[in-house]
Amino acid sequence: MNPGNTTPQSRPEQGPPPTDKGKMALAGVLLMIPIVVLLWVPHYAKVEPTLWGFPFFFWYQFLWVFICSGLTYTAYRLTLSARGRTTHKVGEDR
Amino acid sequence: MTPQLTVMASDTSGINGVALTVLIVLFLIVTVAGFMASRFRRADSLESLEEWGLGGRSFGTWITWFLLGGDLYTAYTFVAVPAAMFATGAVAGFFAVPYTIILYPIIFIFMARLWSVSHRHGYVTTADFVRGRYDDRTLSLAVAVTGFVATMPYIALQLVGIQAVLEVAGLGGGDNIIAKDAPLFIAFAVLAAYTYSSGLRAPAVIAFVKDILIYLVIIVAIVYLPGQVGGWEAIFGAAQDKMDANNAAAVEAGLPPSSSFVPGSGAFWAYATLALGSAMALFMYPHSITASLSSNSRNTIRRNASILPAYSFVLGLLALLGWVAIAAGTQPIGLDGEANAQLVIPQLFEDMFPAWFAGVAFAAIAIGALVPAAIMSIAAANTFSRNIYKEWLKKDATPAQEAKVSKLMSLLVKAFALIFVLTLDKQNAINFQLLGGIWMMQTFPVIVFSLFTRWFHRYGLLLGWAVGMVYGTIEAYQVVNPVTGKHFGGSLGLIPGIEEMGYIAVTAFVLNVVVAVVVSAICNAMKVSNGKDETIPFDYFADADDPRVQKDLEDHSTHGQAYGDPDDVPGNAPAR
Numbered sequence: 001m002n003p004g005n006t007t008p009q010s011r012p013e014q015g016p017p018p019t020d021k022g023k024m025a026l027a028g029v030l031l032m033i034p035i036v037v038l039l040w041v042p043h044y045a046k047v048e049p050t051l052w053g054f055p056f057f058f059w060y061q062f063l064w065v066f067i068c069s070g071l072t073y074t075a076y077r078l079t080l081s082a083r084g085r086t087t088h089k090v091g092e093d094r
Numbered sequence: 095m096t097p098q099l100t101v102m103a104s105d106t107s108g109i110n111g112v113a114l115t116v117l118i119v120l121f122l123i124v125t126v127a128g129f130m131a132s133r134f135r136r137a138d139s140l141e142s143l144e145e146w147g148l149g150g151r152s153f154g155t156w157i158t159w160f161l162l163g164g165d166l167y168t169a170y171t172f173v174a175v176p177a178a179m180f181a182t183g184a185v186a187g188f189f190a191v192p193y194t195i196i197l198y199p200i201i202f203i204f205m206a207r208l209w210s211v212s213h214r215h216g217y218v219t220t221a222d223f224v225r226g227r228y229d230d231r232t233l234s235l236a237v238a239v240t241g242f243v244a245t246m247p248y249i250a251l252q253l254v255g256i257q258a259v260l261e262v263a264g265l266g267g268g269d270n271i272i273a274k275d276a277p278l279f280i281a282f283a284v285l286a287a288y289t290y291s292s293g294l295r296a297p298a299v300i301a302f303v304k305d306i307l308i309y310l311v312i313i314v315a316i317v318y319l320p321g322q323v324g325g326w327e328a329i330f331g332a333a334q335d336k337m338d339a340n341n342a343a344a345v346e347a348g349l350p351p352s353s354s355f356v357p358g359s360g361a362f363w364a365y366a367t368l369a370l371g372s373a374m375a376l377f378m379y380p381h382s383i384t385a386s387l388s389s390n391s392r393n394t395i396r397r398n399a400s401i402l403p404a405y406s407f408v409l410g411l412l413a414l415l416g417w418v419a420i421a422a423g424t425q426p427i428g429l430d431g432e433a434n435a436q437l438v439i440p441q442l443f444e445d446m447f448p449a450w451f452a453g454v455a456f457a458a459i460a461i462g463a464l465v466p467a468a469i470m471s472i473a474a475a476n477t478f479s480r481n482i483y484k485e486w487l488k489k490d491a492t493p494a495q496e497a498k499v500s501k502l503m504s505l506l507v508k509a510f511a512l513i514f515v516l517t518l519d520k521q522n523a524i525n526f527q528l529l530g531g532i533w534m535m536q537t538f539p540v541i542v543f544s545l546f547t548r549w550f551h552r553y554g555l556l557l558g559w560a561v562g563m564v565y566g567t568i569e570a571y572q573v574v575n576p577v578t579g580k581h582f583g584g585s586l587g588l589i590p591g592i593e594e595m596g597y598i599a600v601t602a603f604v605l606n607v608v609v610a611v612v613v614s615a616i617c618n619a620m621k622v623s624n625g626k627d628e629t630i631p632f633d634y635f636a637d638a639d640d641p642r643v644q645k646d647l648e649d650h651s652t653h654g655q656a657y658g659d660p661d662d663v664p665g666n667a668p669a670r
Contacts, residue, residue, distance in 0.1 A: 014631065014632050014636055015630075015631050016631050016634070019254060035196045035199055035200070038196055039192075039369065040366075041362040045359075045362065046356065047356055048629055052326060053325060053327040053329075053330060054330070057356040058188070058410075061195070062190070064192075065191070065195055065403045065410070066407075072202055072400040074198075075202065076202070076383075076400055080393070083635070
């Protein structure tokens with residue numbers, strides 16, 4: 001997608017594989033979102049609004065289990081497409 | 095309240111025959127499965143750490159999911175998290191949920207790199223990696239000893255989990271010390287035997303049974319129980335009343351209010367740092383690394399990062415069962431007649447369910463203790479044989495000798511844990527485990543930073559580690575339990591500069607990183623040697639089908655000795 005980002009290496013098979021840095025950065029942002037949100041406790045440490053009798057504090061964190069899972073999976077797909085396969089034959093030209 | 099307690103205690107002290115029978119039958123099934131496990135994905139020989147200690151690095155996405163789930167969400171977690179909710183509320187108990195949510199993005203970032211470099215160089219432990227990255231035996235030893243020592247009390251706590259179940263089932267009473275502890279002793283002897291014979295394959299197979307039982311029990315409980323005690327509004331109402339009453343009583347007795355329904359403004363830092371610190375420390379533990387490295391590709395662990403949160407959801411539900419117990423009026427009274435919050439979940443099941451289902455629940459917790467105890471003892475044993483025995487005692491040890499030392503060590507580690515629990519106060523195991531978490535986090539810079547950069551200097555990392563360990567231990571010692579007056583009363587301390595309560599591990603970690611940065615900058619400026627790096631950038635991306643890895647592994651198995659480097663490709667693993 002953006003071949004200009006690959007780092008030239010004297011022996012290509014020794015360096016990191018060609019990587020789409022934009023996609024990797026996006027994956028990094030997706031991974032940071034749940035960490036930042038859940039560590040920012042003041043915005044969710046409250047009782048209202050309740051849902052099916054659950055105070056906000058509890059159902060909101062349960063909700064983030066699913067959001068985080070989705071974000072992590074998206075990040076996984078992104079890293080796969082950003083890097084392609086990470087293996088190659090010895091001496092293979094890329 | 096007091097007279098009612100004694101009545102309840104006499105009601106529950108008898109042996110629950112049906113529950114106990116179900117527990118024993120399920121335990122026997124698991125025992126057979128554990129011994130049969132050596133045939134699972136059969137290898138030619140189990141006489142190497144690759145096979146015995148890592149299951150041949152062959153586990154796919156689903157086996158890894160069960161194995162890691164069985165490994166991380168231990169019996170002690172299942173006993174202690176609801177117990178904390180029951181006793182002091184959301185800050186001490188429910189932080190486990192954000193902790194196990196943010197855990198997965200964190201491991202997503204570094205675990206694939208660790209998997210690749212370990213696969214490429216045959217590393218079995220994190221200390222192996224540190225040794226290869228800096229060629230520094232001292233730094234590697236620091237990581238190995240921290241992991242080994244921190245794992246011991248964790249194994250002991252698994253016994254505390256089994257004890258809680260046996261106690262509610264009515265076993266373990268009486269004055270005769272042999273009869274009292276015989277069930278626990280038998281359970282652990284069986285565990286030790288099949289771990290010895292099957293290695294990591296045993297917990298991998300048992301984890302299926304354990305996790306299915308746990309999911310079954312918790313889902314049934316969470317669907318059925320709220321209706322029995324008046325619905326969720328009643329449950330949260332009862333919890334709020336209890337926490338308010340606790341705090342009022344604490345203030346009256348001149349103590350700081352420490353219970354919480356929803357964290358108040360004074361507890362934000364505590365809640366956030368407990369979640370962050372625990373998440374960063376968990377995958378430094380040898381047993382988490384062992385389960386991760388046993389997967390069959392670098393992407394298995396990343397795929398798992400998006401499906402493992404299923405366990406976090408269940409853990410959250412389980413935490414809330416601690417509050418269901420408040421609404422149900424559960425009285426967790428031990429066989430010695432004293433209140434013990436650790437018994438609340440087994441007691442809730444015995445009170446609210448027919449005996450046979452209580453037996454299934456007891457079995458889920460007891461078997462839930464066996465899986466992590468097996469993996470932890472394997473991981474601690476691998477650390478010992480690789481990074482202490484081979485590195486310091488017998489440098490020319492063959493893979494077969496390494497495996498033999500590991501197997502014997504796995505027995506010793508378990509024996510030690512058993513003695514620990516039987517002879518010392520349970521509280522000691524809990525205190526040491528809290529301390530263990532603080533210690534493990536101090537190895538985070540050495541392991542994770544080194545996966546990405548060699549800017550940090552080995553002396554800086556070592557000094558940072560030492561400062562973090564000393565600071566964390568002293569701070570934890572100074573936490574005095576306001577009721578009993580004993581040291582190591584908790585893991586929260588005042589954060590200097592912020593003046594709020596926070597997890598000591600995180601404060602120590604910040605100090606650790608500051609020292610590491612300053613010393614590294616000085617050492618780099620003075621051009622002090624940073625050791626020889628045996629890895630190359632590509633190693634951190636290598637996957638399972640990499641031809642060079644295949645070749646290394648073949649050399650390993652045919653020659654039965656250290657890896658060769660036949661074509662002189664720089665970065666191929668040199669002889670270790």
